[in-house]
Amino acid sequence: MNIRRVVIAALDKSVGLLDRPSLAPVALSGGDFALSELDIDSLSTYEIIMQLEDELGIDLPPAAVASTTTLDDLVDVVTRAVEARP
Amino acid sequence: MLRDDAVGVLAGAGFGVTPHVDFIRALADRLKIDLSATLTVMRHLPLWTDGPQHAELRREVAAFLAEDRSAKLARATARIRLALFRTLGSDASEHVDLLRMVCEVVDLFMEEFTGLPRPEGDPSGFPSIFSSNLGVAERRRLEVLLKQQFAQANDLFPDEPIERHALRVGQFAMGRDALIGTLGLSLHHHLGSLGEDTLTARRMPAVPTHTGLPAIGRMARVAQTVAGCPVAAGALIECRLDSLAGRPAAERRHFFGSGPHLCLGRPLSLALWDCVADALAELDVGLTTTDFALAQSDVFDIPSVFKASKSSVSQPLTGDPT
Numbered sequence: 176m177n178i179r180r181v182v183i184a185a186l187d188k189s190v191g192l193l194d195r196p197s198l199a200p201v202a203l204s205g206g207d208f209a210l211s212e213l214d215i216d217s218l219s220t221y222e223i224i225m226q227l228e229d230e231l232g233i234d235l236p237p238a239a240v241a242s243t244t245t246l247d248d249l250v251d252v253v254t255r256a257v258e259a260r261p
Numbered sequence: 262m263l264r265d266d267a268v269g270v271l272a273g274a275g276f277g278v279t280p281h282v283d284f285i286r287a288l289a290d291r292l293k294i295d296l297s298a299t300l301t302v303m304r305h306l307p308l309w310t311d312g313p314q315h316a317e318l319r320r321e322v323a324a325f326l327a328e329d330r331s332a333k334l335a336r337a338t339a340r341i342r343l344a345l346f347r348t349l350g351s352d353a354s355e356h357v358d359l360l361r362m363v364c365e366v367v368d369l370f371m372e373e374f375t376g377l378p379r380p381e382g383d384p385s386g387f388p389s390i391f392s393s394n395l396g397v398a399e400r401r402r403l404e405v406l407l408k409q410q411f412a413q414a415n416d417l418f419p420d421e422p423i424e425r426h427a428l429r430v431g432q433f434a435m436g437r438d439a440l441i442g443t444l445g446l447s448l449h450h451h452l453g454s455l456g457e458d459t460l461t462a463r464r465m466p467a468v469p470t471h472t473g474l475p476a477i478g479r480m481a482r483v484a485q486t487v488a489g490c491p492v493a494a495g496a497l498i499e500c501r502l503d504s505l506a507g508r509p510a511a512e513r514r515h516f517f518g519s520g521p522h523l524c525l526g527r528p529l530s531l532a533l534w535d536c537v538a539d540a541l542a543e544l545d546v547g548l549t550t551t552d553f554a555l556a557q558s559d560v561f562d563i564p565s566v567f568k569a570s571k572s573s574v575s576q577p578l579t580g581d582p583t
Contacts, residue, residue: 217284218291225292225397235396238559 178231178257179205179250185226186246189219207247227253233260266488267477267500272520276479277311279497281393288400296400298407298430302390305427306435308522315521322525325428326374334529337373338536341366345540349460349548349571357548360567363448367440370533375433377413380406390434391560407434436526438561440533442473445564447534450507452548452569459547459572465538468531472516473562475503503562547572 183202186192190213193199201208215223224235233256243249270276282303289296303309307318348362368379380387388395388403395403407430414426451465476499484494492498505516517524524530548569556565 218287221288221292221397225294228396228398234398236394236399237396238394 176231176257178254181227181230182246182250182253185223185230186213188226189222190215202246207245209245210243210249231257231260233257267502267504268515268519270479270487270498270500271477271518271522275482275485276498277482278309278522279478279480282309292397294397294401296404298411299390299400299404301411301423301427302407302431302434305424306431307525308435319525322428322432325425325432326525326529330529333373334532337370337533340369340373341533341536342540344369345537346544349541349544349546355571356551357569357571358567359448359548359550359569360445360564363445363564363567364441366533366537367437367444370440370529371433371436374436374529375429376417377410377429377433380410389438389558389560391438392558394559432526436529438563439474439524439526440530442561442563443469443471443530444473444533444537445567446471446473446562448537449550449553449564449567452550455548457547457549460541460544464542465534467534467538469516469534471506472502474560475562476501477518477522 183192186202187194192202192213195213198208198212200206220237220240224237224240227233228235231253233253235253235256239252239256240249243252282300285296285303286300288294289300305318307315307322310318344365345362348357348365371377372379387406388399390403390407410430410433411423411426414421414429418426418429447469448465450471455462479498479500481492481494481496481498485492487498502516502518517527517530548571550567550569552566552568553564554566556563
C-alpha cells in the first residue's frame with residue numbers, strides 16, 4: 176500500500192491539496208512542503224484523521240498528527256501507525 | 262500554573278471551563294458522526310459547565326451522590342475488603358497485579374454509587390471521555406461503550422429519565438478514571454515508603470497523596486495577570502494539581518480542585534481511602550513494586566502497569582468485616 180498516496184488523498188479531500196497549483200506538483204512528485212501552507216484548522220485535522228483511520232484501519236491520536244510540520248512528517252507518523260497495527 | 266497560583270485560578274472568578282463540549286459537538290457536526298451519548302454525558306458533568314447551569318447540575322449531582330450514601334458505602338466497603346483480602350491475603354501467589362486490584366476496588370466502589378455494572382473488557386483499553394487526544398476511531402469506540410452503559414441504565418432503571426441515566430454514566434466515567442489514577446499513584450508511593458516493611462507497619466495515608474489528575478485546564482474570561490504573566494481573554498492555561506503532590510494535610514481540600522468546581526466526590530473519595538487504608542493495615546504482607554508505568558494520557562495519570570512481589574502471609578485472612 177502506498178501510504179504517501181493515501182495521505183495526499185486525505186489532504187486533498189479535506190483541504191483541497193491538489194487544487195493548489197503551488198503545492199500539488201510538489202506533493203505528486205515526491206517532494207515535501209510545510210503543512211502550515213494548507214491552513215489546516217482543528218476540525219480539518221479530525222477530517223484528515225478520520226479518512227486515514229478508515230482507509231488504513233489504524234488509530235491516529237490527534238497529538239501525533241499535530242506534532243507533524245511537513246508532508247513527510249505526516250507520512251512517517253501514519254507509516255508508524257500502520258506498522259503498529261495489530 | 263503551580264501550587265498557590267493554580268489554586269487561586271481555580272478558586273477565582275476570572276477563569277471558566279474550557280469549551281471542550283462545544284468542540285466535540287462541532288466535531289460531530291463536521292464529521293457527520295454520532296457522538297450523541299458522549300455529548301449527553303458531557304452535558305451532565307458539572308466540570309464542563311459554568312454559571313446557573315453549573316450550579317443546578319452540581320445540586321443534582323450532589324443529591325445523587327448523597328442518596329442512600331451510608332448503605333452504599335457499607336456495601337462497597339464490604340466488597341472492597343473482600344477483594345483486597347482475596348488478592349493480598351492468599352499465599353497462593355508471590356506476584357500480584359496491583360493494577361487489576363486497584364481497578365477492581367474502584368469498579369466495586371463505582372458500581373455501588375452509580376448502580377451500573379462495570380464495563381466488560383480490559384479496563385486499560387477504555388478510551389477516556391476526558392481526553393483531547395482521541396482520534397475518530399477511538400471516539401467511535403467510546404461512543405459505543407457509553408451507549409452500552411446507557412442501555413444498561415435503561416434496563417436497570419426503566420422509570421428514570423435519560424438525564425438521570427446520564428448522571429449515572431457520567432459519574433461512573435469520571436469517578437473511575439480519577440480514582441484509578443489517584444489510588445494507583447498513592448498506593449505506589451505508599452509501598453515505596455514502606456520499603457521492606459509489611460503493610461501493617463504503617464497505615465496508608467487516609468487521604469490521597471498523589472493525584473491522578475495532574476492538571477485542570479481553564480480559559481480566561483477577561484485579560485488579566487496571573488503569577489506575573491499577562492493572560493489574554495480566551496487564553497487557555499493549565500493548573501497543575503500535581504504540584505501539590507506529597508504536601509501535608511493542609512492541601513487536602515486543594516487536591517480536589519478548588520472554588521466552584523471543587524470535586525463533589527471528595528467525601529466519597531476520602532471514604533474509599535479510609536476503607537482501603539483500613540483493610541491494607543490488617544494485612545501482614547510485604548509488597549515490593551516490581552513494575553510500574555503510567556499510561557500515555559493527556560488528562561489522567563493512570564497506571565498502565567503496576568505489579569508487585571509479595572512476601573508470605575503470616576495468618577489466614579478472610580476479609581470478613583465483622
